[in-house]
């Protein structure tokens with residue numbers, strides 16, 4: 001039996017999402033930019049999707065810009081904030097997703113400086129330090145901090161960060177890829193200017209997402225070409241993907257409370273079973289109080305055997321990840337674990353991420369496999 005515990009990397013496509021996409025493939029032939037009836041019909045569909053998504057997220061339809069993925073939305077924000085808004089300073093953290101972290105590093109240089117806000121061992125941002133950084137310079141600043149960490153699940157107090165950014169007149173971007181569809185979201189109330197979403201984290205298709213762009217902000221397109229998305233994102237809209245994205249958001253919010261309760265129960269059960277089996281030889285990562293319920297991150301003692309744990313579990317048909325899935329399959333360790341622990345090399349991290357399709361029986365099977373495979377440290 002194959003067991004999938006890697007839904008923070010990507011989720012299984014929902015049947016109803018698939019059906020909506022197949023119907024779209026059958027019914028729509030027009031290019032949304034064409035002025036004839038086929039084009040107008042396709043354009044209408046894109047605009048209906050935009051309206052529906054905005055209504056779920058405390059946004060106005062014009063604030064939703066369809067993109068090809070979460071990475072593109074993050075990239076566009078950071079690049080355009082520098083090019084179009086005159087940002088010369090970025091405040092971020094060392095534990096952001098690579099879509100932000102690498103972009104920020106690549107774009108930093110003579111004109112743009114980066115400051116990293118301190119995070120504690122739970123991955124919680126030090127808000128006093130953030131305020132200190134914000135108040136220490138009057139350069140035009142972009143703060144980019146993710147809503148929920150995709151590896152350890154720690155959640156950012158969005159409103160507090162939004163308020164600080166407002167006080168110090170900084171732009172606020174948040175990567176909300178792991179939270180849209182998993183939590184009630186109101187971008188306006190959170191005080192973000194930019195936020196990123198990706199359909200494939202919520203049982204939608206890979207290769208489509210959106211950028212939330214607050215109406216007060218004027219940017220240019222990062223891509224050069226046609227005037228699609230009101231000039232903000234050149235390229236023919238991915239109508240089939242947008243249809244799938246919209247359906248996945250609609251379904252996620254329809255059953256959010258039920259799915260959340262079920263997934264939380266699975267997470268708690270997995271945690272109890274791990275503690276019962278491995279006791280104080282393991283360490284759970286991330287916040288104990290404010291966390292993403294779909295993710296449980298745990299460290300085993302690092303040794304030659306446990307370094308191969310994920311591979312050995314995979315051989316038994318159990319899919320988990322060490323950190324994020326975004327190093328193109330390369331196992332480079334976890335920059336998040338490195339960013340929060342001084343002695344990161346003592347740990348072999350494992351991210352167990354759940355969806356509504358997992359079961360307690362799968363957890364029992366995984367625990368049995370771990371019992372067989374994990375090598376514990378000698379205790380005296």
Ligand SMILES: Cc1ncc(COP(=O)(O)O)c(C=O)c1O
Pocket residue numbers: 008009068069070071072097099146148149150175177178197198199207209324325326
């Ligand atoms: C927090 C976070 N940001 C961004 C991304 C990238 O999203 P996409 O795969 O749509 O580019 C991911 C996906 O792994 C993620 O978890």
